[in-house]
Amino acid sequence: MQFGRGPATVIGCNAESQATLPRRRGWAYFAREYASSTRPASRRVFLLSNCSQPSRQGRFVHHIRSNSAHRAGFLAGALLLLGAWLPLGAQSFPPPPSVASPPPAMHEVVDEFGRNVRVPQIPARIVSLAPSLTETLYALGVQDRLVGDTDYCDYPAEAQKKTKVGGPINPNLEEIAALHPDIVLVTKEINRLETVRALDTLGIPTYATDAHTVDEILSSTQKLADLLGVPEAGKSLTGDLQARLVSLHTKLEGLPPSRVLFIVWTRPLISIGKNTFIADALRKADAASIVDSTQDWPQMNLEEVVRLQPDYLVFAAAHSESAARDFETLSSLPGWNILDAVRNRHFAVISEAVNRPAPRIVSAIEDLAHQLHPAAFLDFPTPEKPAAPVTPAPGAPNPPAAAPARVTRNVLQPFIQEFACAR
Amino acid sequence: MRPLTLTRLLVRCGILALILFAVVVVAMKLGAVQVSLYGLGKDLISVLLGRTSALSSDYGMIVLGIRLPRILLAIFVGASLSVAGVSFQALLRNPLADPYVLGVSSGAALGAIVALIIEGHLNLSPEMAGLITPVGAFVGAAITIAAVYLLGRRDGQIDSTTLLLGGIITASFLSAVIMFLMTTLSGNNLRGSAFWFMGDLSTPQPRSLQYFLSFGFIVAAGAIYTTASDLNLLLAGEKEAMHLGVDVPRVRIVVYIAASILTGLAVSVSGTIGYVGLLVPHVMRLIFGSDHRMLIPASALGGAIALVIADTLARTVTSPTDLPVGAMTAAAGAPLFIYLLRRRLS
Numbered sequence: 001m002q003f004g005r006g007p008a009t010v011i012g013c014n015a016e017s018q019a020t021l022p023r024r025r026g027w028a029y030f031a032r033e034y035a036s037s038t039r040p041a042s043r044r045v046f047l048l049s050n051c052s053q054p055s056r057q058g059r060f061v062h063h064i065r066s067n068s069a070h071r072a073g074f075l076a077g078a079l080l081l082l083g084a085w086l087p088l089g090a091q092s093f094p095p096p097p098s099v100a101s102p103p104p105a106m107h108e109v110v111d112e113f114g115r116n117v118r119v120p121q122i123p124a125r126i127v128s129l130a131p132s133l134t135e136t137l138y139a140l141g142v143q144d145r146l147v148g149d150t151d152y153c154d155y156p157a158e159a160q161k162k163t164k165v166g167g168p169i170n171p172n173l174e175e176i177a178a179l180h181p182d183i184v185l186v187t188k189e190i191n192r193l194e195t196v197r198a199l200d201t202l203g204i205p206t207y208a209t210d211a212h213t214v215d216e217i218l219s220s221t222q223k224l225a226d227l228l229g230v231p232e233a234g235k236s237l238t239g240d241l242q243a244r245l246v247s248l249h250t251k252l253e254g255l256p257p258s259r260v261l262f263i264v265w266t267r268p269l270i271s272i273g274k275n276t277f278i279a280d281a282l283r284k285a286d287a288a289s290i291v292d293s294t295q296d297w298p299q300m301n302l303e304e305v306v307r308l309q310p311d312y313l314v315f316a317a318a319h320s321e322s323a324a325r326d327f328e329t330l331s332s333l334p335g336w337n338i339l340d341a342v343r344n345r346h347f348a349v350i351s352e353a354v355n356r357p358a359p360r361i362v363s364a365i366e367d368l369a370h371q372l373h374p375a376a377f378l379d380f381p382t383p384e385k386p387a388a389p390v391t392p393a394p395g396a397p398n399p400p401a402a403a404p405a406r407v408t409r410n411v412l413q414p415f416i417q418e419f420a421c422a423r
Numbered sequence: 424m425r426p427l428t429l430t431r432l433l434v435r436c437g438i439l440a441l442i443l444f445a446v447v448v449v450a451m452k453l454g455a456v457q458v459s460l461y462g463l464g465k466d467l468i469s470v471l472l473g474r475t476s477a478l479s480s481d482y483g484m485i486v487l488g489i490r491l492p493r494i495l496l497a498i499f500v501g502a503s504l505s506v507a508g509v510s511f512q513a514l515l516r517n518p519l520a521d522p523y524v525l526g527v528s529s530g531a532a533l534g535a536i537v538a539l540i541i542e543g544h545l546n547l548s549p550e551m552a553g554l555i556t557p558v559g560a561f562v563g564a565a566i567t568i569a570a571v572y573l574l575g576r577r578d579g580q581i582d583s584t585t586l587l588l589g590g591i592i593t594a595s596f597l598s599a600v601i602m603f604l605m606t607t608l609s610g611n612n613l614r615g616s617a618f619w620f621m622g623d624l625s626t627p628q629p630r631s632l633q634y635f636l637s638f639g640f641i642v643a644a645g646a647i648y649t650t651a652s653d654l655n656l657l658l659a660g661e662k663e664a665m666h667l668g669v670d671v672p673r674v675r676i677v678v679y680i681a682a683s684i685l686t687g688l689a690v691s692v693s694g695t696i697g698y699v700g701l702l703v704p705h706v707m708r709l710i711f712g713s714d715h716r717m718l719i720p721a722s723a724l725g726g727a728i729a730l731v732i733a734d735t736l737a738r739t740v741t742s743p744t745d746l747p748v749g750a751m752t753a754a755a756g757a758p759l760f761i762y763l764l765r766r767r768l769s
Contacts, residue, residue: 151744165743170625172743173489178456194626201627202488299606 109227112220113188113208122229123182129168129195130187133209133224134159135358137185140225140233148179155353155360173198183207185224189357211357213280214365218242221359241362245284248369251376252286258372260287260348261300261310261341266326269300277357285368287314302335309340312372313347316354316364323349348372427714435711439724443498446728450494450735455743456485492627496692497734497748498727500624501699503640503689505726507682508700509707509718510647513654514678515575517583521701522686524587525571526594527564528697531690532620533597534563536604554635561687567593568683581661622696622749624734632692639688643681644723650674651715658713696730696749698756703729705763 105121127148128134134153137146148163150171163179166172168190176184176199184199188210196206207227211217218238225234262282264270272278273293282289290308291298313330317323327347330336337343348371354364370377452458463486470487504522511520511527522528538559545555571593575586601620628636653674656664665671689696707721733751740746 167744170623170745172455172738172745173625173627174485175455175743177484177489192626197629198627201629202484 109207111207112210112223115208117183117205117207119183119205119207119227123227125179125181125183126228127165127176127179127181127184128153129165129171129184129191130189131155131168132189132356132358133185133187134162135356135360136221136224137228139237139359140221140228140230142228142230142233145228147181148176169195171195173202177202177204183227185209187211187357209357212275212277214245214277214284214361215280217277217357217359217361220357237359241359244362244366248284248366252369252373255286255373255376257283257286257288258311259290259308260312260314260372261290261305261308262314262316263326264297264316266330269302269305270297271300272296273298277361278354281354281361281365282314282368285365285372287312287368287372306335306338311341311346313339313341314368315347315349316352317349318352320349323347427717432717432720435717436720436724439721439728443724443728443731446731446735447494447498450731451486451490453735453739454485454490455738458486489627492633493624493734493738494731495633496624496628497730499636499640500689500693500696501703501726501728501730502644502723503685503726504696504700504730505703505707505722506644506647506719507685507689508726509704509715509722510654510678510682511700512704513657513715514675514682515581515583515586516658516660517581517587518705519587519701520590521698521704522564522682522689523695523697523700524594525568525590526592526597527568527571527590527683527686528690528695529594529597529601530567531560531564531687532695533601533604534559534561534566534687535691536601537563540604554632557632557635557639557688557691560691561684564687564690565680565683567597568679572679620694620749621747622694622752623745624693624737624748625745626692628692636688636692639684643684643688644719646677646681647685648716648719650677651719654678654715655713694747694749696752698752698760699726699730699733702756702760702763706759709763 106118107121108116108118111117124145125147126137126142126145128137128146129150131150131153134146134149135155137143138156138159143158146159146162148165149159150168151164151166152168153159153162163175165175165179169192173195181204184204184206186196186206186208188208191208196208199206207224209220209224211220218241222231222234222238225231225237260282262272262278264272271291271293272289273291273295274289275294276296279289279291290305290310291300313327315323315326317326327342327345331342331345341347348368350364350368350371351360353360354368448460448463452460452463466486507527508521511522511525512518514520515525522531535556536559538555541559542555571586571590572581574589574593575581577585653664653669656667656669657671657674659667661671686700703726704718704722707718707725711717711721730748730752733755734748737746737748737751740751
């Protein structure tokens with residue numbers, strides 16, 4: 001048979017004149033259009049039927065039906081392929097190569113995932129796959145043993161100089177393996193289970209942390225210190241943080257919590273769920289998130305926010321100017337300017353440290369408490385006063401029951417102001 | 424063009440296989456960690472001789488432990504998507520048909536996500552848990568292709584336009600369902616799914632799954648290849664093929680099931696990767712003509728070559744951070760598709 005460059009007729013149906021091919025028969029119609037094309041090669045691109053010599057039709061059909069030789073050829077090829085795959089696949093995961101020939105003292109620990117992890121008594125080469133873990137390592141003073149971290153590990157500034165292994169979600173396994181770590185630290189919060197499984201396959205031990213509250217952050221830090229062989233550093237660090245939290249708690253005791261909206265993202269409006277450590281950090285600062293969601297990063301409806309009327313908007317930002325700019329943008333948007341907190345400029349900007357389950361979160365909590373409850377800290381000098389001149393009267397948080405009347409007034413007010421300005 | 428003989432078929436496949444081999448060697452050399460060609464060759468030889476203990480640890484772990492499995496995965500996924508594409512194009516007699524456009528990839532993705540959700544509730548052993556995703560992806564792919572096929576039928580014949588529109592609409596509907604599942608369920612299993620949607624080969628698969636995948640590929644692609652000559656006749660139209668003695672319903676069933684298996688397997692390990700299944704068959708048709716006995720193996724090899732190249736670029740362009748490979752195939756595939764389209768029109 002032949003698959004010629006000849007006229008682009010349709011296989012096996014030359015008996016039918018091309019001119020009478022039914023129009024609705026999609027493919028044949030398609031094929032006919034190509035017949036007028038002049039370039040043989042390009043013609044074939046979108047064309048599936050471009051073969052056969054009319055004169056040979058009888059043999060063509062016979063031939064095409066009896067091509068067992070081709071099938072045999074394909075099967076042979078397939079078996080070859082499978083054959084090539086199997087030995088390579090079998091060899092592709094050699095047992096963990098003997099990196100350190102004198103095996104150091106190993107011990108087994110249980111990570112916060114409930115897995116047993118075998119690590120050297122004092123792990124000498126650590127890779128961190130989360131910014132929070134990198135910060136914790138620096139706080140524990142073991143930064144010299146940190147041999148690799150992620151693109152997002154930017155605090156403290158020296159952490160940026162460490163060997164980078166990619167992002168927390170898509171780290172480069174080759175880069176990690178090349179660092180020959182004794183342990184890779186991950187968090188359930190931002191790393192993927194697949195990464196952990198892949199490292200398991202490579203024989204690289206991983207230790208996972210999973211903190212949902214501020215207290216868990218502290219206990220998790222202590223466990224990490226034990227794992228890395230620096231329990232005393234862990235005790236002094238967590239003891240200090242605990243003491244600061246306790247002193248903060250005594251100052252804030254008895255004050256009514258401010259109702260706040262923590263803003264992760266403004267477009268779309270993303271806040272935090274009640275089970276996150278951020279929500280717990282807010283509670284430690286005597287602030288209650290108005291969002292009652294079990295999702296970790298719920299997308300909020302602005303109507304709902306207006307109904308709930310938070311006392312304060314809380315931004316977490318690296319630079320307070322950028323948060324202020326965000327706030328100015330928001331206050332010019334319809335809907336947002338209905339919010340009392342926006343009109344009264346009740347917003348707090350804290351360090352982005354609050355987003356990371358690391359020791360630095362305690363500073364962010366203190367900062368937030370200072371901004372939300374300045375009265376509680378009057379006996380101490382506070383450098384920055386919050387933007388709001390008036391603190392909300394403790395006895396009168398906006399009760400939702402009073403909502404209808406308030407909303408009406410709030411809706412009208414910006415229009416009135418605008419109108420006044422226009423004149 | 425000269426007639427297709429077994430020799431010619433094998434020679435052409437041999438050439439493609441050599442190109443694939445060369446590409447694989449280059450891909451094994453390139454990466455975040457520098458490897459010399461000499462060391463690579465030495466290690467490969469010691470692997471082939473069965474002396475794994477002679478490997479230097481970096482090469483053994485990084486090249487053979489990480490890079491090679493990923494390349495093999497790219498070969499397998501590229502070959503699967505291309506063979507699925509070429510068989511959909513032949514069966515539906517439509518040059519635009521490919522797993523991505525027809526919504527089969529989205530269906531497989533939805534199936535995989537549902538399987539992940541179910542897996543979270545079932546508490547399965549790790550081996551079973553590894554296999555439940557491919558099975559879910561296959562079921563999703565099979566249901567979707569059946570639905571799209573029914574949508575595309577008119578008066579007992581496939582109508583190209585209706586079919587494609589049906590596929591596109593189905594795909595966007597399924598994406599909406601996936602988005603819904605992803606926003607309402609924030610389980611840990613679903614982390615990184617957004618990444619997965621762009622196609623992602625960076626996640627190594629467990630060994631059992633690799634064997635399962637290669638076995639599934641050989642069976643499904645072999646099944647499609649046994650219908651190669653029937654597919655040639657089917658290009659003329661279903662009725663015409665039937666007159667020429669093709670058992671059309673049987674071919675249709677075989678090809679649908681096999682192509683759904685291929686798509687489901689590929690999607691379950693790599694997410695949705697576009698353009699490979701669409702473009703590679705067209706390029707192969709341009710080079711080798713449209714005889715499916717040649718086209719199917721050529722597409723398998725060509726798809727493997729294309730995806731290994733795309734994945735190597737994805738690994739190296741912004742090293743050490745990986746790009747999703749789907750972004751690479753779309754970035755390279757869309758302009759190439761436009762070029763072929765314009766060339767055809769002029």
